[in-house]
Amino acid sequence: MQLLKQLSEASGIPGHEEEIRRILTDALREHVDSITTDSLGNLIAHIEGSGPTVAIAxxxxEIGFMISFIEAKTGFLRIHPLGGFDPKTLIAQRVVVHTATKDLIGCIGSKPIHVMTEEERKKPVELKDMFVDLGLPADEVKQLVAIGDPVTLRQDFLVGASTISGKALDDRSGLYIAVEAVKRAKKIACDLYVIGTTQEEVGLRGARVAGFAVHPQIAIALDITVAVDTPGTPDEQRITELGKGVAIKLSDSSSISHPKLVQAMREIAEKEKIPYQMEILPRGGTDAGTLQQAREGAAVITLSLPSRYVHSVVEMAHLKDLEAAINLLAAFLETAESIDLTL
Ligand SMILES: [Zn+2]
Incomplete structure (x- = not known):
């Protein structure tokens, strides 16, 4: 869990994943045969083996921001989003502005309700009306901060009685599941690539080129999905429930899972008594969307970790679901050679 804490608290907006790549490299090094990085920054680790070529990605x-404007007189900063936060969750959150020389702690500010008009109070505050406040004189801000500097949330990762919570569980939990499954699998019955992809949140971009390079027959994306098992939402719109097991994805707006992979995952989960639930996500996608289009195509599936408060400043997931995801992936890797993908 220390690794997941480290990953969650580290920073990496799309296109600036270097800190995550370093942590992942350290975590994988002794378990793989080689690690390479491509021009989009994807980390591609290879465990040589026989059987089908499998990629887990x-x-x-993480969703975050770039500095887009520095107010000349006051030093307040405006931000450009990379990936889709729910803006109403951002107000009064602490952030880190990653400058060339140092990390600066700031806060996302907005107009206080005390001075809002009746009309303004009724509407949610938009990102364009928010700013980052470093509490520094304008001259100092102009010296330290450059347009394009990454901005990430500052948030502790915490383990509760049954849940974990923190920022960027989307998708640091997926990286953690990949590492732990590789370590836990008693054997790897395939030629395996473990890929830490880049720029997923802005359009599944890293996975597109990594898929081409690796040319997998089977690709498994690991990501979070939404659990709307909370007050105010009817049961049929839950998507998934926290604590009910790993979610085996059937479809989302980026991919439809290969039926034979769905069947294989279900059978393994039943046999190994791993709790699972089936997932259909009406909106949203994962790296499986571009991995399935690699060269002449790959059979893809996504294993999801159900999470509440997705794309907000604190995401929450269940320890049992995390454990189930690791166990299901490990068990799949042990038996990957025997899978029949004939449609
Ligand atoms: Zn994600």
């Missing part, structure tokens, strides 16, 4: 980037 989780994205290293």
């Amino acid at each position: 989780a994205h290293m980037d």
Whole structure:
């Protein structure tokens, strides 16, 4: 769990995943035969073996911002989003502005309700009306901060009685599941690539080129999905429930899982008594969307970790679901050679 804490608290907006890549490299080094990085920053680790070529992929980037404007007189900063936060969750959150020389702690500010008009109070505050406040004189801000500097949330990762919570569980939990499954599998019955992808949150970009390079027959994306098992939402719109097991994805707006992979995952989960639930996500996608289009195509599936408060500043997932995801992936890797993908 120390690794997941480290990954969650580290920073990596799309296109700036270097800190995550370093942590992942350290975590994988002694378990793989080689590790390479391509021009989009994807980390590609290889465990040589016989059987089908399998890629497991989780994205290293997190939703965040770039500095887009520095107010000349006051030093307040405006931000450009990379990936889709729910803006109402951002107000009064602490952030880190990653400058060339140092990390600066700031806060996302907005107009206080005390001075809002009746009309303004009724509407949610938009990102364009927010700013980053470093509490520094304008001259100092202009010296330290450059347009394009990454901005990430500052948030502790905490383990509760049954849950974990923190920022960027999307998708640092996927990276953690990949590493732990590789370590836990008694044997790897395939030629395996473990890929930490880049720029997923802005359009599954890293996975597109990594898929071409690796040319997998089977690709498994590891990502979070939404659990709307909370007050105010009807049961049929839950998507998934926290604590009910790893989610085996059937479809989302980026991919439809290969039926034989769905069947294989279900059978393994039943046999190994791993708790699982089936997932259909009406909106949203994963790296499986571009991995399935690699060269002449790959059979893809996504294993999801159900999470509450997705794309907000604190995401929450269940320890049992995390454990189930690791166990299911490990068991799949042990038996991957025997899978029949004939449609
Ligand atoms: Zn994700």
